[in-house]
Amino acid sequence: QVSQWVRNQAYPQGSVGRFMDPVYAVFPPRLTVGETIERLRELIKQAFITYGFIVDEAGRLRGVITMRDLLFAEHERTLEAVMIASPFSLDARMPLAEAMKAVLSRHYPVYPVCDGDGRLVGLVRGQVLFEEQNFEISAQPASMVGVEEERLTTxxxxxxxxxxxxxxxxxxxxxxxxxxxxxxxxxxxxxxxxxxxxxxxxxxxxxxxxxxxxxxxxxxxxxxxxxxxxxxxxxxxxxxxxxxxxxxxxxxxxxxxxxxxxxxxxxxxxxxxxxxxxxxxxxxxxxxxxxxxxxxxxxxxxxxxxxxxxxxxxxxxxxxxxxxxxxxxxxxxx
Amino acid sequence: QVSQWVRNQAYPQGSVGRFMDPVYAVFPPRLTVGETIERLRELIKQAFITYGFIVDEAGRLRGVITMRDLLFAEHERTLEAVMIASPFSLDARMPLAEAMKAVLSRHYPVYPVCDGDGRLVGLVRGQVLFEEQNFEISAQPASMVGVEEERLTTxxxxxxxxxxxxxxxxxxxxxxxxxxxxxxxxxxxxxxxxxxxxxxxxxxxxxxxxxxxxxxxxxxxxxxxxxxxxxxxxxxxxxxxxxxxxxxxxxxxxxxxxxxxxxxxxxxxxxxxxxxxxxxxxxxxxxxxxxxxxxxxxxxxxxxxxxxxxxxxxxxxxxxxxxxxxxxxxxxxx
CATH class of the missing domain: 1.10.357.20 (SLC41 divalent cation transporters, integral membrane domain)
Structure with a gap:
């Protein structure tokens, strides 16, 4: 948690990188479904986990695995074989407004966030993006008269x-x-x-x-x-x-x-x-x-x-x- | 699909009921986790399923079960014992604008929709609600000058x-x-x-x-x-x-x-x-x-x-x- 916070601070204000949560469920491509389930059994006691993420030795995001896939895949198969390969991800340096447009038609609960080299550096919750978006869109009439920063409590x-x-x-x-x-x-x-x-x-x-x-x-x-x-x-x-x-x-x-x-x-x-x-x-x-x-x-x-x-x-x-x-x-x- | 469409038409224009998708994964409370997984194994071949819904004999929504819960619960337990009881649901007669406010802090991929008696009548995707919401919020400056219905292509x-x-x-x-x-x-x-x-x-x-x-x-x-x-x-x-x-x-x-x-x-x-x-x-x-x-x-x-x-x-x-x-x-x- 603390190290994620430090990492987030390295990204510019208003970028996706500033809003990242840590990733817990990270697995190598060669792990089997059965092994993954066993690892997840421990992980879910510590954190709320929605997807598993598959990264290679260099830390680059290779795939995503859903609980549904884990539930119905044969336990001997490798993640590599059952994962959703080359999944959608956000760039940590992307401004939030752009990220919002990118996810508009997706509506996943969480999105993986990668750095410039495609390495998985965090997760961002869809809710965070959408709250920001409502806030941004609702600011438009206000910004037209120079008051976009103002709230009722100001x-x-x-x-x-x-x-x-x-x-x-x-x-x-x-x-x-x-x-x-x-x-x-x-x-x-x-x-x-x-x-x-x-x-x-x-x-x-x-x-x-x-x-x-x-x-x-x-x-x-x-x-x-x-x-x-x-x-x-x-x-x-x-x-x-x-x-x-x-x-x-x-x-x-x-x-x-x-x-x-x-x-x-x-x-x-x-x-x-x-x-x-x-x-x-x-x-x-x-x-x-x-x-x-x-x-x-x-x-x-x-x-x-x-x-x-x-x-x-x-x-x-x-x-x-x-x-x-x-x-x-x-x-x-x- | 067709019968869902007919059901939706019974609800007023602009209400949640008009935007419902059919529910496929419906289970009785006494079904075991193992039996549920077997039923789901067939269902997922026909439809994209995110949650299972538990309803009583009268069709009233009693609980929700996630794939994660099914994956990690013992197969002999009943759904009743492992489900999220009295889950959040939307009322089909609710205007969309109200529903959007109700889900603002939740951000689930889908929401169960019930009728006035608490019977599960459909699902509504979070995406549908949020698209409507963006559309509504972005209409505000336009509605202030009488052009909220107009689009660029009008x-x-x-x-x-x-x-x-x-x-x-x-x-x-x-x-x-x-x-x-x-x-x-x-x-x-x-x-x-x-x-x-x-x-x-x-x-x-x-x-x-x-x-x-x-x-x-x-x-x-x-x-x-x-x-x-x-x-x-x-x-x-x-x-x-x-x-x-x-x-x-x-x-x-x-x-x-x-x-x-x-x-x-x-x-x-x-x-x-x-x-x-x-x-x-x-x-x-x-x-x-x-x-x-x-x-x-x-x-x-x-x-x-x-x-x-x-x-x-x-x-x-x-x-x-x-x-x-x-x-x-x-x-x-x-």
Missing amino acids: PWQRCLKLRHPWLQFNLLTAFLAAAVVGVFQETLNQLVILALFLPVLAGQSGNTGCQALAVTLRGLTLGEVRPGRERALVAKEAWLGLLNGLLVGLVSAVGMYVTAASQHNPAAPWLALAILLAMVGSCVVSGISGAMIPLTLKRLGADPATASSIFLTTATDVASMGLFLGLATVLILW | PWQRCLKLRHPWLQFNLLTAFLAAAVVGVFQETLNQLVILALFLPVLAGQSGNTGCQALAVTLRGLTLGEVRPGRERALVAKEAWLGLLNGLLVGLVSAVGMYVTAASQHNPAAPWLALAILLAMVGSCVVSGISGAMIPLTLKRLGADPATASSIFLTTATDVASMGLFLGLATVLILW
Whole structure:
């Protein structure tokens, strides 16, 4: 137990090697089934044993034997002859997240873990991997807003420290959007009604982008994004953005027209047209961004969930409000 | 196989009963270990068998026997004497989500499933439960934006149908926020600079709320919210909202002051004060809403992830922009 702990410490944090339990049931290939049973009879008194592992003189994993095989094989046969040869094993240096994907379709109670030379160095329980996986997957929405390390029991001082930098960083990007609005301050001065619809536009294109982002992230989590399919995925999101933007834009245009007309604004039809076009354009940008940002982050080796939403919000805010105010300026004030 | 399928159909959609495999290794309690091994020798040729199940004359599950126990028990003993009595089992009528929670700490390869009278009616593989669980947990961010049913391969027509209602519903709530801004149109008319900071304020309080929401939802998913602790949780989020709002509000106030002063606006200090106070107030509201909305939905029996973000956005938009414009009106124009 102690020596296993020492061995585990040699592996990097977050790797499979850190989570290994010691292996007790290790047997040479030439041992007979009968001899193995006799050895196991003693071993099971000391440890909970699920499988027997067969290793050669160099310590390399050669096979696995189940209790079922031992029960029904003839006692004179050698392990070599009845074992499951070249069994599935994990590499101790593998990050836990990768190991989880590797075992997803297996669901064994324990997995043998080997070093780079194929030597059996420990066991890892399936439960350990799956607990980590639940924890990881459930962290995704949290990581999108910078709080993946936080639990309910985290003291508030630490919460503040974890959450606050993310908010300040977002503020920076919000100032960017404000600056875009600022460019059109003269337009707003003449058409205050535009201000009412700025949050509507930013909100809707943000939502369209979030839908694309959520679907893409989930596809990445479940390993469904096949190489070469990225372009089709982005095209689909652009198309959906166009259609959703068109439908939502029409309703917004009606809302804008009614509001402007009730204020006796002679530019009411043009205002309605501006919001319709801006909604379509910004929803297309949002859809494309929602799919492309996580795919790009993933390709760059970053965690696609963590930073996606900041980039997405910036893109949707700047695109939607800039487009809207720009169109209104061109259509009405020029 | 066919009769098992018929039996499964009798259970409600999404219940454990729908996912059952047939049980082959069923034995009476008085059978000896030796007799059991002989029976199993034939059974393992037909099916993959992990455990033996011991049922009484009425078909009720009495115990489980592992291959390891059979291997090392004396052949004359009865199963009754060596089995694991009153083993863990799932109820066939249980929803899958509940079953997943029940097996979270067990991680057996298969689980016996019983009907309401404790009769063994099938087996369910752990893998099936865990696949469903990954799928469910990974659906959470998607369900927050109304796309939990969608996969990467879903055709675009269906995507549009799934996503669009959510966007239209959000538009309705965005109009509510726009109406709140509309109340202060005269204020905006006199102080166009306020329009620049509306998206900043809505964005920041939205983010504060999303952080609280993500942490609370994760706590609910991992089963960490203990009854009676809800009030403390909401209080903590209110406190964090206050602190985050204060710090973000100070930076925003500086931004507002610099912008207003550069435009020679004599109300610059008051504008800065208005955004500071509005930021603090709306971040407190957002923090409280982010924690309370999912807890309330959960208590009402609804899925806390699905609708939370719509309610949250509405609350943060109305609170942040209403507070900001109201404060500006009171502080500067009165």
